[in-house]
Amino acid sequence: MEAVEKVVAQIQGLSGSVADLGQLHHVLKQSDELLRSNSARLGPFLDQLDPSLHSLGFLYLLDAYTSSPIPREQANEVVLLIARFINSCLAGQIRLAHDKDQVMVLEAPIRGVAPMLTAIRKIRPSSEHLTTLHPDFLFLCILAKFYKTGLCVLEDDVFEVDQPRDLFLYCYYGGMIYIGLKRFGKALELLHNVVTAPMSTLSAIAVEAYKKYILVSLIHLGQFSSHFPKYTSSVAQRSLKNFCQIYLELAIRYSSGNIADLETFVQGNKEKFEADNNMGLVKQVVSSIYKRNIQRLTQTYLTLSLEDIATTVKLSSPKEAEMHVLQMIQDGQIHATINQKDGMVRFLEDPEQYKTCGMIEHMDCSIQRIITLSKKLTAVDELISCDPLYLAKVGKERQRFDFDDFDSVPQKFNI
Template structure:
């Protein structure tokens, strides 16, 4: 145990300056095996360190300690110790060993799930994400775990906060798939279908060498959200989608493709028949609630079509035309659509007539101007980032060498303009 005690002394003495931290990091790397060998007994050593001052050393000890099985009587103590460390640690130190920090945080998340107390993990994991991020645009390995906890707790608004940031840096493809999938589900929970569709679209069209389960599940929800938001779904994916996704995704999701086809008929009876046939599949996928919203959206689409033909219409006629059972049901649908801004109408309760109006928006209010300006600023920022990435790629020797080889194969007329040699 003397070597561990000596290591603790090094941690206490070498955690102040950048040079000392670098030296300490080398010592910690060399001590990894010995730390693992005494993992169950490291708890007492953690008490000798301050997580706010000795963050890097504390992280190495904590990671080794948490690698051992947790005693059944100590799960709460385990969560408290990691939660305290996450809130106290210095970001600049833990980023020197990001894999260990991620490992500790994932064990924390696993224990929270084992106890079925996702709420306990949400705030610490949000802090962990912020400390691990090099910038707000950086997607860490902890983003999906944080979103999963928000989903399980149904704390959708908390999850939305992290989804507002535009992501441009990604460490691992799987993290991106899960981030967009869980993020899409959170947006669905808040009925923010446009953002949900954007995130699910990212999963479906992302590069993938082989079909993966996340993309398949995302495709199912992507189909349903597309029907709710746009009233249609195309099985033809954009050209930049991987050939694997183009070929196989819809084959794994045939009931959903059939649902979209039934929806396109505009007939509630056809849609409900398709749902009844595939009900077990939708239930096993945990998508039946979303499927019911698809049915509701078809009623809305059919009512919206009436506004393009009629100026006034009775609730009874609306019910008959869109296949609702009673005028009262028609009234409830129309009221919800008016409240959501999906149609512009007034209902005369006395005679049961609905009068449809034009969109009153003149696009000249201060709020609308601010909204347009915000959209323009975001597009300009994105344009600058794309230009920077394009410039970076165009100067990358590996890219230039590959581009030169490809051009030699396919573009003989311009061959002379391709550099023959590169100083790599």
């Protein structure tokens, strides 16, 4: 244990200045294996350090301390220790050890949500930067069912990403949070980013995202197109469908509008959907087909009785039809009124005239975001255009295809 005591002494002596922190970071990286081999005995040494002064060293010891299984009786104590460190640590020090920002759930995800959010705000250079903690935070929010808390980071525009895997997980977990909030349009955006992101080998995250993308498309749009955008990687275009055959078959059954056939298919593949933890979404797909069939009726009829709707859409009773219609009116999926006396439904036109103050403000906000994005893209384009590695690669490629504007002048022939 003398070696560990020496490391602790160096942490206490080299945490005072920026110049010393570089040397301390080097020492800690060299001592990482030593600390992990003594992980079970690091508790007393942590008590000797102040996380608000010795943040970098405290982080290395804490990471080593939690690298081995924590006994159940100590779990609450360790959670409090981690929370105390996150709340009091110095952002400038812990950013040096970006490879150590890991979360410990310890069967108490609710208790980790707030400290994790604090940690993200401390270590990220700006709100536009995606850190390795973002996916962990969103995962905690899902485990704790704190979906609205996840919006704290999901509503930030992200332009800087360090690791591709972080982006995949961020979009996948973010899509799950939006699904939990029934905001299927936003969920589609994030799942679409996972499926179409550049990849050299097929990612398991992309496969799971594609399954949910199919289901959410059916729920939100009432249809699914199996054609990939042109910018999708060739790996994804070749392989994704092979791993999602029953989901593609589900989409085909859905498009037919045959409710009985769809329900039979779902029951026949129930175990597979449950194994993927997607049975809840599949049930919403089945429920949504009733709504899609009701929406089709609005394109044909101006008025229709609840009894006729129930018969046409294959619902069990006019009362069930009424509940579906009321829910669709509340969600803004259709515009209609129900006459309770005679049970007649009158379908109406969309009342939105797109000239209210709220709509104008919404459009202005969208335009400002597009302008900001355009400026970001221009800045990135200029940065890449000046990058020596990019210019060197482009130069090599150009040599293969760069020909003179004119053919060489033919030799003069004597006639």
